Amino acid sequence: MHATTAPEQKTAVLRQVAEQLRNAAEIIQRYQYRAQWDRLPADVAKQLQDAHEQAEQIARALDRVAPAFNSQPTTDPVPGPHHSHNRSTTAPATTPTPPARRRR
16 A cells, blocks of 8 residues: 555545445454354354444544544654654554453
C-alpha cells in the first residue's frame, strides 16, 4: 500500500478500511453461526464471536478518527517530545489488550 498525501484521501482510505472491516465482521459472524450449527467446539464459536466484535469495534474507531485527517495540523506532526534530537522513525511496539469479555 502506498502512502496518501491529501487529507481527503487519508479520510477516504480510513473510511474504506472501516467498511471492509464491517464486511469482514459480517463474514466472521456467518462462520460463527455455522460453527454453532455444525456443533463445533464451543471455543471455536466464541473465538469467532470475539473476532466479530473486535472487527466492528475497530471499524467504529476508524469512523470516529477519519474526519481528523481532513484538516492539516497546525503544529509539528511528529509525535513525542519536541526538544529531543533522537526521534525514532518507527512506532514503539505495543501489545494489544484483549477486550473485556461479556458475561452471559
